[in-house]
Amino acid sequence: MxxxxxxxxxxxxxxxxxxxxxxxxxxxxxxxxxxxxxxxxxxxxxxxxxxxxxxxxxxxxxxxxxxxxxxxxxxxxxxxxxxxxxxxxxxxxxxxxxxxxxxxxxxxxxxxxxxxxxxxxxxxxxxxxxxxxxxxxxxxxxxxxxxxxxxxxxxxxxxxxxxxxxxxxxxxxxxxxxxxxxxxxxxxxxxxxxxxxxxxxxxxxxxxxxxxxxxxxxxxxxxxxxxxTEVTIAEPLRLPPPGMRIALARDAAFSFIYPHLLEGWRQAGATILPFSPLGNEGPDDSADCCWLPGGYPELHAGKIAGASVFLQKIKRFAESRPVHGECGGYMAMGAALIDKDGVRHEMAGLLGLVTSYEKRKMHLGYRIAKLAHAMPGHASGSGLRGHEFHYSTILDQPDAPLAEVHDANGATVPETGSLRRHAQGGIATGTYFHLIGRAT
The missing domain is CATH 3.40.50.300 (P-loop containing nucleotide triphosphate hydrolases)
Incomplete structure (x- = not known):
């Protein structure tokens, strides 16, 4: 104790x-x-x-x-x-x-x-x-x-x-x-x-x-x-990993991911392979999936747009393997990001999403989602719990909605996430909410 x-x-x-x-x-x-x-x-x-x-x-x-x-x-x-x-x-x-x-x-x-x-x-x-x-x-x-x-x-x-x-x-x-x-x-x-x-x-x-x-x-x-504490200390948490070799974006633009997720993936036997988009690095080619966490891509949009090696490698990766993004990572997977000054920056284009930070609007709160399609680590129909916190706004979202999303009070949330399938079997998914765990 x-x-x-x-x-x-x-x-x-x-x-x-x-x-x-x-x-x-x-x-x-x-x-x-x-x-x-x-x-x-x-x-x-x-x-x-x-x-x-x-x-x-x-x-x-x-x-x-x-x-x-x-x-x-x-x-x-x-x-x-x-x-x-x-x-x-x-x-x-x-x-x-x-x-x-x-x-x-x-x-x-x-x-x-x-x-x-x-x-x-x-x-x-x-x-x-x-x-x-x-x-x-x-x-x-x-x-x-x-x-x-x-x-x-x-x-x-x-x-x-x-x-x-x-x-x-x-x-x-x-x-x-x-x-x-x-x-x-x-x-x-x-x-x-x-x-x-x-x-x-x-x-x-x-x-x-x-x-x-x-x-x-x-x-x-x-x-x-x-x-x-009177709570029984059980075995370490094992959460379903999105893959067994996970390429994880990790730098000042992509760092918002709950620590228990990473620990749970490791406990489940997955290997995490970090890379830096800001350092113009792409996902490790030995990975079987790629995860882009949230962060501050809007503060680094010009550098991301100019990271030719990163953009080329992640596009090639997404042709045949799954890529998932949360919040800032979701924005970077889209077609474009508009910064606070109204300047448009071309992003990875794995999704058709266009987001803007020009007009700030707070989106904040718990989220519960029922997946309409599978995403890395979770089957179609799965219930997920997470949290959303951002000021950006979606201008265009042409892809299929990934999930039906509600807030903690049961009200429907318009940010449904996105899904796009790629030529050689790859799949790109993204959500504005940060995953915390499965809903029981």
């Missing part, structure tokens, strides 16, 4: 990712092995967790993952001294309908796993009133374990004293108080945090965050507050 904690917050933007990274790095510096997890559909934070902790981080998702899958995911914690999970959005924020084991809210995960919640509260512009917020979060779901709070963005010693007085009166434990510190703020991108591999000063930021958290948080008290 491994003890765990879940770091959450009342809302996004309160600093919980920075606090989580600081804790991971500080604990690592103390020789404590911590297994990180991310609660909810996020493909950026786990890479930061991995950099801070030295252990691969994985997603846990109550809407998309059944209980046995969640238990399987805990196999990655073997040998760790502590589990530290980071929540997403606000603690109770999820969808209106229950999925596999919950609504996707971080509170679901804390309750399922028995991990006490440590709430990071941005106390800017308030003092004793912050205690009312903390008390509401502690009491809203009595079955959810609650440990206490970390106060963030403290303005002065007087401010801290007032906030602590309110928390003491409410019976809320304070594990630490963090002054404002712009030196450990992570830069942001148009879809959220910049990717870990794109940040050249990440190691410096992590060192500063570790020292900052160690100086202002009672880490020994946090460790004592952790509780052992």
């Amino acid at each position: 491994i003890r765990g904690l879940l770091i959450s917050a009342p809302a996004s933007g309160t600093g919980k990712t920075t606090v989580t990274l600081g804790l991971l790095a500080a604990l690592r510096a103390q020789g404590i092995s911590v297994q990180p997890y991310k609660s909810g559909p996020d493909y950026i934070d786990p890479a930061f967790h991995t950099a801070a902790s030295g252990r691969a981080s994985f997603n846990l998702d109550s809407w998309a993952m059944p209980k046995d899958t969640l238990g399987n995911m805990l196999a990655h914690a073997a040998g760790a001294d502590l589990i530290l999970a980071e929540g997403s959005m606000g603690l109770f924020d999820g969808v209106a309908t229950v999925g596999e084991t919950g609504s996707g809210a971080s509170a679901d995960m804390a309750t399922l796993m028995g991990w006490p919640v440590v709430l990071v509260i941005d106390v800017s512009g308030q003092a004793q009133s912050a205690a009312a917020v903390a008390l509401g979060f502690a009491k809203l779901r009595p079955e959810m374990p609650f440990a206490g709070v970390i106060l963030n963005r403290i303005a002065s010693p007087r401010h801290e004293a007032l906030v602590r007085a309110g928390m003491e009166a409410a019976g809320i434990r304070v594990f630490g108080a963090l002054p404002r510190n712009p030196e450990i703020t992570l830069p942001e991108r148009h879809l959220g945090l910049i990717q870990a591999e794109e940040n050249p000063v990440l190691e410096t930021i992590l060192q500063r965050a570790a020292a900052f958290v160690a100086a202002h948080v009672d880490i020994p008290a946090l460790l004592l507050a952790a509780k052992a």
Whole structure:
């Protein structure tokens, strides 16, 4: 049994990712092995967790993952001294309908796993009133374990004293108080945090965050507050791979794929062969399928359009073997991508899809799909669960729809994905949603 904690917050933007990274790095510096997890559909934070902790981080998702899958995911914690999970959005924020084991809210995960919640509260512009917020979060779901709070963005010693007085009166434990510190703020991108591999000063930021958290948080008290999970740790998860030798696009333009998928493919015996479209590389000719993850192709559209070796090789590959793309990878498989300035860039042309980033429109939420046609690793008629997050818009989609897609509330989603068959038996498929797993 491994003890765990879940770091959450009342809302996004309160600093919980920075606090989580600081804790991971500080604990690592103390020789404590911590297994990180991310609660909810996020493909950026786990890479930061991995950099801070030295252990691969994985997603846990109550809407998309059944209980046995969640238990399987805990196999990655073997040998760790502590589990530290980071929540997403606000603690109770999820969808209106229950999925596999919950609504996707971080509170679901804390309750399922028995991990006490440590709430990071941005106390800017308030003092004793912050205690009312903390008390509401502690009491809203009595079955959810609650440990206490970390106060963030403290303005002065007087401010801290007032906030602590309110928390003491409410019976809320304070594990630490963090002054404002712009030196450990992570830069942001148009879809959220910049990717870990794109940040050249990440190691410096992590060192500063570790020292900052160690100086202002009672880490020994946090460790004592952790509780052992009651979920049985099962065998490692084995997900159906799209092939046994998978050519995987992997660079700054194509990096958004859930870590548990890659691990599941490897556990099933598949070999992953990474290549870089931005480096003008094509899929390995020994591969039996190709997978293009999501990412930021719109920021690199000119370079992709000029990568003649990549375009030539992936077109030849797709003539006889399956190629699948998710979100950004789906866009790169299309005929063209129009960037934010309205410039059209020719893409691989494996599909007729034309997408535009010129007029931003957010598409966000869980997705459940029933495949009308087979895609790599999944037969026709299969149910899949995933998540969609992008700002691009489809201008033209002439190919056959890949699936019938609905959101978490059952409403039909127009982004159905695409399918096109090629001359020598190859098949090109793509979806805007990122695959998390099968629907039970």
